[in-house]
Amino acid sequence: MVAIQVDNLTKRYGEHVAVDGISFQVEQGEAFGILGPNGAGKTTTLEMIEGLRKPDSGQVHVLGKPVWPDPRSVQSLIGVQLQSTTLFDRLTSRELLELFARFYNRTDGAERAQVVLEQVGLVSKADAYADDMSGGQQQRLAIALALVHDPDVVFLDEPTTGLDPQARRNLWDVIRAIHADGGKTVVLTTHYLEEAETLCDRVAIMDESRVIALDTPAGLIASLGAEVRISYTEGGEERVAYAHDAQGAVLETLEAARQRGAQIDGLSVRGPSLEDVFLKLTGREFRE
Amino acid sequence: MTLSRIGATTLAQMKMMFRRRIVLFWSLVFPIILMALLGLLFGRSIDAGTITVIDASHTPASTAMVHALSTTKGVTVKTDQTDVTHARKQVQDGDRDALVVLTKTPTGATAAHLYYSNASATQAGIIRGIVSGASSRISVAATGTRPAIVFSQQSVDSASLNYIDFLLPGILALAIMISAVIGLSTVLVTWRKQGVLRRLKLTPMPLWEFLVARVAASLTLALLQVAVLITFGALVFGVSISPTAWAAIPVALVGALCFLVMGFTVGSLVAEPETADAVTNVITNPMMFLSGTFYPVAAMPAFVQTIAKVLPLYYMTNALRDTIVRDRGLMYVMPDIGVLLAVTAVLAIVSLRTFRWE
Numbered sequence: 001m002v003a004i005q006v007d008n009l010t011k012r013y014g015e016h017v018a019v020d021g022i023s024f025q026v027e028q029g030e031a032f033g034i035l036g037p038n039g040a041g042k043t044t045t046l047e048m049i050e051g052l053r054k055p056d057s058g059q060v061h062v063l064g065k066p067v068w069p070d071p072r073s074v075q076s077l078i079g080v081q082l083q084s085t086t087l088f089d090r091l092t093s094r095e096l097l098e099l100f101a102r103f104y105n106r107t108d109g110a111e112r113a114q115v116v117l118e119q120v121g122l123v124s125k126a127d128a129y130a131d132d133m134s135g136g137q138q139q140r141l142a143i144a145l146a147l148v149h150d151p152d153v154v155f156l157d158e159p160t161t162g163l164d165p166q167a168r169r170n171l172w173d174v175i176r177a178i179h180a181d182g183g184k185t186v187v188l189t190t191h192y193l194e195e196a197e198t199l200c201d202r203v204a205i206m207d208e209s210r211v212i213a214l215d216t217p218a219g220l221i222a223s224l225g226a227e228v229r230i231s232y233t234e235g236g237e238e239r240v241a242y243a244h245d246a247q248g249a250v251l252e253t254l255e256a257a258r259q260r261g262a263q264i265d266g267l268s269v270r271g272p273s274l275e276d277v278f279l280k281l282t283g284r285e286f287r288e
Numbered sequence: 289m290t291l292s293r294i295g296a297t298t299l300a301q302m303k304m305m306f307r308r309r310i311v312l313f314w315s316l317v318f319p320i321i322l323m324a325l326l327g328l329l330f331g332r333s334i335d336a337g338t339i340t341v342i343d344a345s346h347t348p349a350s351t352a353m354v355h356a357l358s359t360t361k362g363v364t365v366k367t368d369q370t371d372v373t374h375a376r377k378q379v380q381d382g383d384r385d386a387l388v389v390l391t392k393t394p395t396g397a398t399a400a401h402l403y404y405s406n407a408s409a410t411q412a413g414i415i416r417g418i419v420s421g422a423s424s425r426i427s428v429a430a431t432g433t434r435p436a437i438v439f440s441q442q443s444v445d446s447a448s449l450n451y452i453d454f455l456l457p458g459i460l461a462l463a464i465m466i467s468a469v470i471g472l473s474t475v476l477v478t479w480r481k482q483g484v485l486r487r488l489k490l491t492p493m494p495l496w497e498f499l500v501a502r503v504a505a506s507l508t509l510a511l512l513q514v515a516v517l518i519t520f521g522a523l524v525f526g527v528s529i530s531p532t533a534w535a536a537i538p539v540a541l542v543g544a545l546c547f548l549v550m551g552f553t554v555g556s557l558v559a560e561p562e563t564a565d566a567v568t569n570v571i572t573n574p575m576m577f578l579s580g581t582f583y584p585v586a587a588m589p590a591f592v593q594t595i596a597k598v599l600p601l602y603y604m605t606n607a608l609r610d611t612i613v614r615d616r617g618l619m620y621v622m623p624d625i626g627v628l629l630a631v632t633a634v635l636a637i638v639s640l641r642t643f644r645w646e
Binding site for chain 1: 292293296297300303307484486487488489491492
């Protein structure tokens with residue numbers, strides 16, 4: 001069953017087209033990633049789906065219900081972690097969670113708070129104020145708040161931005177658990193290629209307000225038609241080549257360089273990644 | 289369901305409010321410190337002092353004026369001088385507090401000229417109030433339109449109240465105003481800027497509910513201020529609390545509501561928390577000095593009195609003073625409550641038109 005149906009969604013800010021007629025579907029239970037550089041239109045897209053930003057044209061359905069013109073009809077079905085939310089000071093994690101449960105008219109706030117605190121691994125900080133917690137812990141709290149009313153679809157807008165590598169990996173485990181154990185549909189935006197590759201069943205690559213590719217990470221990489229990526233530096237310039245046969249390609253590269261009398265440094269051979277997909281599609285390097 | 293949600297939200301708002309020590313300091317501790325300081329500085333009672341009166345006209349009006357001044361409580365009238373220059377010097381040197389010279393004008397009317405020292409602003413103001421009050425009372429009596437008793441009541445009152453009695457309701461009104469204006473302006477702007485309102489918009493709870501909860505929490509704070517300041521005033525400063533003081537509760541609630549809506553208006557119009565603070569100060573500071581908080585408005589120059597009458601704090605201060613220390617009940621202060629409600633309504637209309645969530 002389709003969890004999210006996006007049809008021809010467009011948003012303009014004056015002259016600037018932030019989102020240019022994009023369409024895609026997210027299946028129920030899927031972990032769906034929207035990957036792209038900063039300014040590609042990811043957050044605007046997400047906010048139109050969440051009901052925060054009104055599209056200029058196009059329609060969004062969440063679990064069969066139209067989000068626009070009245071986003072309230074989907075509010076209790078979705079849980080949202082915004083890119084930056086400073087929450088109230090002087091309320092503890094547990095109090096905040098119970099309050100949010102109450103916003104959804106739930107009377108089991110205390111149990112729900114405990115469940116989601118465990119889910120995001122924040123039980124030890126249950127009675128701490130948000131401003132006394134680390135960036136990673138605050139982000140977990142924001143995710144817990146998105147989960148407290150047990151929604152079917154969870155939106156995470158750049159959940160790991162600004163976190164150190166360790167905190168990022170910890171958060172990945174949390175997101176995997178929400179998706180795998182909780183069975184929820186997860187839609188996340190990210191500008192980390194590795195994050196999209198490791199967390200998402202399918203990835204939509206956005207660039208300059210459009211979706212330029214959409215497939216499983218493996219499918220996107222396979223579309224390159226190459227099994228290996230060979231990179232090296234020659235005369236201070238970085239070169240990249242894609243090939244099917246690793247051994248042959250490496251030998252060929254070295255032989256060609258020897259014949260030219262050129263010096264090759266930093267030769268590396270690995271499987272291609274989403275970074276290569278982006279490079280191939282846009283002709284530009286992906287900058288995180 | 290919604291009602292219990294508002295209840296839970298109000299409770300959360302109260303926690304957010306009362307857990308901030310700075311809020312408790314400004315709303316409860318600071319007013320007490322201010323009251324103690326002013327009480328110490330200006331003594332226990334307002335004494336207008338000794339006034340020299342030189343009656344050079346000897347008309348019925350001037351005689352009535354001398355009589356009116358001599359019978360005013362808190363004023364000692366001396367008629368032992370005849371030389372205006374010498375009497376003026378006495379005021380200048382601080383031997384006397386003021387000089388009133390009554391002369392006959394070419395048209396046959398009586399002119400009262402007041403010389404006073406600015407050494408004590410409070411005292412000078414009270415003397416001005418008493419003298420101008422007495423003269424207008426006599427003019428009214430002369431034209432025969434009204435009994436003279438109307439004015440004498442008022443002027444006797446402000447002079448005979450102990451200063452600390454006078455001060456307590458003024459400080460209470462001030463404290464409620466400041467807590468209420470800040471309680472909604474800066475907070476609202478900060479919530480908007482930090483994206484809190486945006487996050488709440490994603491939940492099924494309508495945002496007005498969140499604001500209603502905030503207002504309810506702030507009104508609770510106002511009630512706490514009434515209770516704490518009156519108790520403290522009575523027990524520590526020996527303020528004699530009128531039996532009508534219970535009527536201060538509705539006055540405080542309506543006044544707090546008025547200033548909460550004022551804070552909401554500020555919060556609707558500005559974008560930065562710092563700007564909200566500045567605008568709040570620009571609004572509250574003049575009100576604090578012009579509304580009779582520390583000093584009777586009746587004793588201020590006429591143009592200041594005119595300004596005071598457009599300030600909501602003036603009405604709240606008046607009504608609190610009437611109910612807490614002047615023995616006047618709820619019916620007596622209904623006009624003040626009416627003015628506060630009218631201001632609230634106007635501000636509410638303005639703010640709802642300019643309000644934005646993001």
